[in-house]
Amino acid sequence: MIDFDRVTVTYDGAATPAIADVTLHVPEGELCLVVGPTGSGKSTLLSAVNGLVPHFTGGRLAGRVTVAGRDTRDHPPRELADIVGLVGQDPAAGFVTDVVTDELAYTMESIGLAPDVMRRRIEDTLDLLGLADLRDRPLATLSGGQKQRVAIGSVLTAHPRVLVLDEPTSALDPPAADEVLAALQRLVHDLGLTVLLAEHRLERVAQYADRIVYVPGGGRPVDVDTPARVMATAAVAPPVVELGRLAGWDPLPLSIRDARRLAGPLRARLAGASPARAARPAGATAAEVRGLVAGYGSTVALRGVDLALRRGEVVALMGRNGAGKSTLLGSLVGLLRPRAGTVTVDGRPPHRQPPRELVRHVGLVPQDPTDLLYADTVAAESALADADAGSPGRTAGLLDRLAPGIDGGTHPRDLSEGQRLALALAIVLASAPPVLLLDEPTRGLDYGAKARLAAVLADLADRGHAVLLATHDVELAAEVADRTVVLADGEVVADGPTRDVVTQSPSFAPQVAKILAPDPWLTVTDVRTALTHA
């Protein structure tokens, strides 16, 4: 269905090709997963399928890409719209119309389908993706997960034979991600759709893949094989695979179910041990929220929230999209005025502080770290942050520790996602605020970058910072958080040690906990430590 024949893509002005000498054959009806470190050329590979590379992006494509027999050299993206559906990383950026049903109809209108066909397909798609209740809603009012499903639906209505998705679940909470993936699997199984999918969150998708394309980056050849074989050696691997490698399971399991069937002996080996993790001594209260009611416009996002953050602890804030996580973070940095209740950060109400004063008490890394960056180069950005904090050289030093080897002359928008997050984090940390807040920090991060982030957060907590991290990433929460708070519909529904909270709920439990349940193991690191001590 998709054929890459010795494809090399070089962008204008780039010294090295983005992808080099890729030969790939994806047969019809296969779900093919594209994995690889950040910046290795996954997006380039995906965009080459429908001809956006090079027709739209420019650059030079050597070799040949054919989809369903059509050569992308002769067919620009618009002429491939009826066989390839492409959903980009930010679904909202690709919306053309203003209402859900119109958006679903847009591709079909372009292709020129008959109105009765459109009606039928829109109803089918609304059901398939669980959008029926949203049909007449303006797109601007949807949550992130809903937007992602609308974006997928809007290309599905054209009944493409190939679906290309760039990180479809990275912005979604675990239940919404499961919904999208279940829908994708149904498309593959029932409609014989060929799916090419890039994803960093392998723990979510590896089990559904028929084959994995591993893009190592740096011009090295891509590796195409069955998931089990690729996972046995790949540098990026989900926890279930890590556990399998640790326990020496063969064949390597990719799903919880397979792993559980092999996990009996491991559970027996771990029977006497208990997860040993040195609890950090909790310090003084750094931030406190009492009976907080807050919201935007006419919506009330928080309905009476109580929460205390102590120095030296990492707290994970979880909950589905729209549960009020970002509102809580916004209230803690004074972006929102409390409608009732009190917010105290470092002893003062944050919304009454002038910005210059506030940054010394609390720092927030927003969902899109790019918002924080506005200088032309990394060096200028660091200098700005140093000037604000009154401590020369600090930002550059922090950045070097978080993400070593960034050239100071680079434009911040040219950095990879992980590097940009590191830069934003360094800027915020330059003022050394005792309270650090992060909103969805693992979007677009590969496992390596995530592990570095986890280490940095643990280190910050050890130095006495209070860290609150809103995230959908249960694996990260299990790895770093001492305490987990779950928000639902603006209220705290769970607040306790991470181990207790995440093992109680199947949607928030990390993979290792699911495999080794009912024993309270959360991460591969826990298990490895216990095994070496045993």
Place this chain on the structure above:
Amino acid sequence: MGLPASFVVPRGLHPGAWWLWALGLATAASRTRNPVLLLIIAAVAGCVVAARRTEAPWARAYATFLKLGLVVIAIRVVLQSLFGLPLPGHVVLTLPAVDLPSWAAGVRIGGPVTREEITAAAYDGLRLATLLCCLGAANALANPFRLLRCLPGALYEAGVAVVVAMSFAPQAVTAVSRVRAARRLRGRPDRGIRALRGLAMPVLEGALERSVALAASMDSRGYGRSAGLPARTRRLTAALVLGGLLGVCAGTYGLLDASASGLLGLPLLAAGAALAVAGLTLGGRRVSRTRYRPDPWAGPEWLTVACGLVVATAFVVAGARSPAALAPAVAPLVVPPLPPLAAAGALLAVLPAWLTPSPAAARAAVHTGQSAVREPA
């Protein structure tokens, strides 16, 4: 009740029908200076808007235009009192006058203000305000997105450009608040002139990135697929449309300019229109696209347009029969009469408030459990 489904099933009325109805009202308003009739027209427009508007952002247009109308009346009265040509009559107020040199005779500043001239100015202002109300009603009732979807196929590209531009505004507002929040997070002032300078760059950068992403998305979703028409046909289409529009412009000028020969105007207009239609039809064939759920034009639409037409006709006829009733005298000042034909015509225009289907948003409201639309009694 035995009504056809097109009257009963909730849906948005065709935006074109609302515009034609509002144009009928506006035509009527432009024919009279009778304040009673003008107030009836404004009230009718307001009543229909209250009954048939949705929760969409543009649905608040009526109130905005109404306020604008009140401002217009005030300005008109103030200007008349200060600079207007004096009308003889009962002096209610004497403003300090400025003596102007003889060469500026005919211009006055200040001086006595009569009841008659204030009334005349208020009538004029009220007419303008009513016209604005009609415009506001059309804006509030007609969904601009759906109106653009009615464009002929050849103008489709232009329509999409307008839709994209319209969706840019709310996104820019979101972007501004995000960047402002980010400035606060960096410890920079988030208000004032200096903050504004820091805001503009990131917002524009974001807008540019979004445009590129949107263009990529539209391209991969089949925007601008050609049905394989040769370049010669495309050029012919462009020439026809352009020539046609030029002809229409020249023709209209000929018709409106009393000194030009009427013989020149009408044929030019007709020929220009024919050329443009030919061009649009030819161009429409180039775009092989279809429309999802085009707005139907059914009974309620005909009825709404008919209401607008009836009002306009009633006023034209009433004006021909008794001009004095539509333009009541101000010197001497009389109580404005109520011409029965025009009043009945104006009141008839309120019918769409009941006889059209209730807006489509009613369905969304049922789903979300919010009451977005008040059901008319």
